Amino acid sequence: MTTTGEVHRATAGGPWWWERRRSALFDIGLAGVSAAECAVEGIPFARNAGLPLAVGVVFGVLAGSTLVLRRRWPIAVVLVSVAITPAQMGVMLTVVGLYSLAASEMPRRIIGALAGMSFVGALIVAVVRAQQDVARGDVFQVGSWFVPFVAITTALGVTAPPLLLGMYVGARRRLMESLTERNDSLERELSLLAERAEERAEWARGEERTRIAREMHDVVAHRVSLMVVHAAALQAVARKDPEKAVKNAALVGDMGRQALTELREMLGVLRSGDAVPERTAVPLAAVGAAAAAAASRAEAESGDVGPCLAELEELVGQSRAAGMVVEMTVEGEVRVYGAVVEQTAYRVVQEALTNVHKHAGGAKTYVRLAHRGAEVAMQVENEPPPVPAAASSVGLPSGGNGLVGMKERVAGLGGVFVSGPTD
Incomplete structure (x- = not known):
């Protein structure tokens, strides 16, 4: 059965069904007092029933001692108290048993039924005692209502207070257990x-x-690739054409300074501890049909503005200065996009030109930019290099992450990225 204190049985530290030692000692003490009361009341019961006094005393002790079970089996305690009520004994057993029953987790219909039985038993005994007292002249009867009034008052006084107190204590205990469980649940959720x-x-x-890593790759790979190309050209023409050598050397210096400036700006942001805008933390991309929607989100975000589409001409000019033949065409009505979209487009073209320098040195390249209704599209395509081994002779290293980075950028904006050889 589920009784008072049952919820805490897992953490019990007392003997048997008690959760604490002091609870066991308290119940044993109550049982002892109840046994003594019932033993005393068993003497007149045995005398009236014509039984030996010892039988009445033993019967009272056994009945009163059942109070020790009030936490484990409160129903049994109440039933015993109801059974010995006609013998006019066990008032303490009735009071404490009803309290324990009402404070337990028993269904309300069972509590109500047993409480009704206790009330009826107490009422009958009170009626009998009142009539006996009136018959003996111990009390003065003021009217016909006196005996019922005394009987009902006595029965209610014995049963109602412990019942109401037990219900209050049980509800309060359940509330505290619910709050404790909720607190534990909140702690687990936290x-x-x-x-x-x-x-x-x-x-x-x-x-x-x-x-x-992606930004460093985009910045360093393109600039350094151009620097390597210019350095190779400088080495080739240093003796034959000093004027061109000086021009190439100046270009190498300019590109080195640009690379250092971009790196310094990037590292400065990291060093200052400023939060990097969320738009740059997302893998960016070259631009499919969802680019326009991404642009509107990007415009609402704060942060530094990177390279944009307006700088593509300058980017292409740097490759031309390195000796690459590049044709750039723009289709559609030129307009401004979100910073994240324009930066993505710029980086994709930049990385594509870098790949041409690395893998198809000297090849003619076409850069096409198209402004469409709901998107912006880029295409970078190169012809076969005039000398197949030209790229390997430059000695540019390749980490194999350029295409991966471009695809991540495009996918991050919901765009479409395609790469590979043409016919």
Whole structure:
């Protein structure tokens, strides 16, 4: 049965069904007092029933001692108290038993039924005692209503207060247990939230490392590739054409300074601890049908503005200065996009030109930019290099991450990225 204190049984430290030692000692003490009361009341019961006094005393002790079971089996205690009520004994057993029953987790219909039985038993005994007292002349009867009034008052006084007090204590105990469970649940939820926050932070750190690596690759690879190309040209013409050698050397210096400036700006942001805008932490891309929607989000975000489409001509001019033949065409009505979209378009063209320098040195290249209704599209295509081994002779290293980075940028904006050889 589920009784008072049952919820805490897992943490019990007392003997048997008691959760604490002092609870066991308290119940044993109550049982002892109840046994003594019933033993005393068993003497007149045995005398009236014509039984030996010892039988009445033993019967009273056994009946009163059942109070020790009030936490484990409160129904049994109440039933015993109802059974010995006609013998006019067990008032304490009735009071404490009803309190324990009302404070337990028993269904309300069972509590009500047993409480009704106790009330009826107490009422009958009170009526009998009142009539006996009136018959003996111990009390003065003021009217016909006196005996019912005394009987009902006595029965209510024995049963109602312990019943109401037990119901209040039981409700309060259940409320405290509910609050404790809710507190434990909240603590578990907070722990889970903290773990998820740590996971998100770790994911954000990984994304930030990837973003920084991608930006460093875009900045360094293009500039350094052009510097290597110019250095190779400088080495080839140093003796034959000093004027062209001086021009190439100046270009190498300019590109080196530009690369250092961009790196310094990037590292400055990291050093200052400023939060990098979320738009740069997302893998960016070259631009499909969802680019326009991404642009509207990007415009609402704060942060530094990177390269844009207006700088594509300058980017192409740097490759031309390195000796590459580049044709650039623009289709559609020129307009401004979100910063993240324009930066993506710029980086994709930049990385594509870098790949031409690395893998198809000297090849004629076509850069096409198209402004369409809901998107912006780029295409970078090169012809076969005039000398197949020209790229390898330059000695440019390749990490194999350029196409991966471009695809991530495009996919991050919901765009479409295609790469590969043509017919």
